[in-house]
Amino acid sequence: MGQTMTEKILAKAAGKKKVYPGELINAKVDMALGNDITAPVAINEFNKIGVEKVFDQERIALIPDHFTPNKDIQSAEQAKLVREFARRQKIVHYYEVGRMGIEHALLPELGLALPGELIIGADSHTCTYGALGTFATGVGSTDLAAVMATGELWFKVPPTIRIVFEGRLPPWTSGKDLILYTIGQLGTDGARYAALEFTGPVIAGLGMDGRFSISNMAIEAGAKAGLIPPDDTTARYLQGRAKRPYEAVLGDEDAAVQQEFRWNVDEMEPQVSVPFSPANARPVSRVAGTKIDQVVIGSCTNGRIEDLRQAAALLKGRRIHSRVRLIVIPATQAIYLQALREGLLEIFIEAEAAVSTPTCGPCLGGHMGILAEGEVAVATTNRNFKGRMGHPQSQVYLAGPAVAAASALAGEIIHPRELGEVN
Amino acid sequence: MGQIKGKVWIFGDDIDTDAIIPARYLNVSVPSELALHCMEDADPSFSGKVSRGDVIVAGSNFGCGSSREHAPLAIKEAGIACVIAKNFARIFYRNAINIGLPILESEEASAFLKEGQIVEINLEKGEITESSSGRIFSAVPFPPFMQEIISAGGLINFIKDGQ
Numbered sequence: 250m251g252q253t254m255t256e257k258i259l260a261k262a263a264g265k266k267k268v269y270p271g272e273l274i275n276a277k278v279d280m281a282l283g284n285d286i287t288a289p290v291a292i293n294e295f296n297k298i299g300v301e302k303v304f305d306q307e308r309i310a311l312i313p314d315h316f317t318p319n320k321d322i323q324s325a326e327q328a329k330l331v332r333e334f335a336r337r338q339k340i341v342h343y344y345e346v347g348r349m350g351i352e353h354a355l356l357p358e359l360g361l362a363l364p365g366e367l368i369i370g371a372d373s374h375t376c377t378y379g380a381l382g383t384f385a386t387g388v389g390s391t392d393l394a395a396v397m398a399t400g401e402l403w404f405k406v407p408p409t410i411r412i413v414f415e416g417r418l419p420p421w422t423s424g425k426d427l428i429l430y431t432i433g434q435l436g437t438d439g440a441r442y443a444a445l446e447f448t449g450p451v452i453a454g455l456g457m458d459g460r461f462s463i464s465n466m467a468i469e470a471g472a473k474a475g476l477i478p479p480d481d482t483t484a485r486y487l488q489g490r491a492k493r494p495y496e497a498v499l500g501d502e503d504a505a506v507q508q509e510f511r512w513n514v515d516e517m518e519p520q521v522s523v524p525f526s527p528a529n530a531r532p533v534s535r536v537a538g539t540k541i542d543q544v545v546i547g548s549c550t551n552g553r554i555e556d557l558r559q560a561a562a563l564l565k566g567r568r569i570h571s572r573v574r575l576i577v578i579p580a581t582q583a584i585y586l587q588a589l590r591e592g593l594l595e596i597f598i599e600a601e602a603a604v605s606t607p608t609c610g611p612c613l614g615g616h617m618g619i620l621a622e623g624e625v626a627v628a629t630t631n632r633n634f635k636g637r638m639g640h641p642q643s644q645v646y647l648a649g650p651a652v653a654a655a656s657a658l659a660g661e662i663i664h665p666r667e668l669g670e671v672n
Numbered sequence: 673m674g675q676i677k678g679k680v681w682i683f684g685d686d687i688d689t690d691a692i693i694p695a696r697y698l699n700v701s702v703p704s705e706l707a708l709h710c711m712e713d714a715d716p717s718f719s720g721k722v723s724r725g726d727v728i729v730a731g732s733n734f735g736c737g738s739s740r741e742h743a744p745l746a747i748k749e750a751g752i753a754c755v756i757a758k759n760f761a762r763i764f765y766r767n768a769i770n771i772g773l774p775i776l777e778s779e780e781a782s783a784f785l786k787e788g789q790i791v792e793i794n795l796e797k798g799e800i801t802e803s804s805s806g807r808i809f810s811a812v813p814f815p816p817f818m819q820e821i822i823s824a825g826g827l828i829n830f831i832k833d834g835q
């Protein structure tokens with residue numbers, strides 16, 4: 250019996266020939282990540298362990314991205330704590346405001362997440378790097394502290410649930426629609442403790458940005474990781490970018506999986522997840538006409554250049570609806586600069602959008618676009634739990650960049666293909 | 673691990689970490705301040721009425737969402753002695769064990785316990801007793817490896833002991 254990608258990567262990291270689902274292992278971690286919310290707690294725990302130095306200054310990334318540029322004194326204190334620790338410990342991959350990006354966009358962009366590696370992050374969307382064929386998973390701050398001290402951590406080997414997408418993606422759909430559809434089918438705990446593996450011709454045809462959106466939201470189905478087998482697209486993306494030598498790992502054809510789903514996407518409409526769960530996915534036409542106050546295009550799910558291009562294609566030469574506030578947040582400084590060079594920022598500003606420096610900001614209800622009581626937003630982010638973007642009585646509809654941009658123009662949720670009729 | 677005895681507070685399925693401790697309060701990481709907002713978006717009056725030693729009983733997928741350890745920290749600091757659920761989201765489960773917040777998975781207890789009942793919990797045996805009826809519910813035992821972390825008082829002590 251063969252092994253899945255997940256089993257092979259974990260076996261390698263644990264120094265074993267084979268591992269089995271359910272097995273508890275101790276494994277070496279290739280990279281560990283913390284942010285301005287989770288790192289302060291981890292640093293505190295690290296100090297309790299009593300080791301002087303972190304296990305490897307080049308294998309820890311500390312990225313203040315949630316409340317930065319700091320929104321208040323308290324968050325400035327948190328960021329300062331992380332900064333001082335990074336300086337004291339000579340952490341190589343510490344990225345300050347002006348050089349930073351949202352962690353899960355930044356790490357891959359810098360070539361710090363690689364196929365076949367085991368990466369942990371004290372942030373649940375660490376699973377994003379699964380798009381590169383990395384076994385990447387979110388853990389807590391104490392776990393991060395343990396890894397910073399020892400370079401190792403305990404893991405339970407997860408079974409694999411395979412999702413095969415067949416057919417062809419229709420116009421106006423992207424990776425985001427595939428993952429919203431998946432979570433809608435599985436539910437928020439359908440993949441609890443399991444590793445999701447996304448394959449098939451539709452995935453093979455997607456660029457890296459679409460793949461990152463998919464893996465990013467694996468956690469929203471409860472999954473421990475969301476892997477995509479590395480291929481030529483992956484290799485091209487990593488060319489000149491990879492910071493370490495790597496060895497891509499593929500699963501065996503005959504590996505046992507817990508479940509397999511095959512979905513044909515020929516007829517798939519753009520998806521929207523209605524409040525208050527990412528699992529409430531619906532075809533956009535079912536929620537069309539919902540009036541909105543704000544649109545956010547950004548986050549570690551959809552703040553990459555492809556996402557901005559999709560939004561700009563719709564917004565070009567138009568103005569957003571008078572009732573709507575549109576906030577566009579490129580996920581990293583490099584994406585910001587590229588959007589500037591491609592003229593996308595000009596399109597956004599002419600459409601009357603607010604364009605922000607990279608930050609998580611409104612995605613977690615932190616700052617830069619908090620919703621008031623009763624307000625409704627469409628966001629390309631990944632969570633729409635109660636109170637996620639502000640007031641507990643506000644609402645967030647999750648969608649891809651095309652639906653988000655089209656809805657900003659229409660003032661209500663709309664299928665992008667209907668746009669011609671309103672503007 | 674001592675004996676736990678406390679009042680039951682009932683919550684439903686899919687209680688996410690934004691409900692346990694909303695992100696708007698994450699600009700601090702001091703447990704006592706987090707505790708003031710514990711469960712706020714699921715029950716705004718919770719932190720005012722809970723007493724030390726009480727027990728949260730929830731449905732499935734408790735703690736889904738973000739990896740914030742602030743969630744189990746807020747619950748622990750609010751005085752909750754144990755969280756019982758049908759099952760837990762993966763990262764919350766790890767975090768609770770790592771910081772030494774007792775948690776138990778019991779489908780029966782999750783289905784039958786009611787708000788306001790008093791329960792007694794024996795963590796070693798994984799037994800939950802409803803005081804007035806004497807009915808006993810059993811919980812899924814922890815694998816030995818996790819038992820070790822729990823009895824060390826969390827992951828940090830476990831690592832220190834191992835050095």
Ligand code: SF4
Nearest residue numbers: 351548549609612613
């Ligand atoms: S953009 Fe949102 S989901 Fe992504 S890391 Fe930031 S807060 Fe988390």
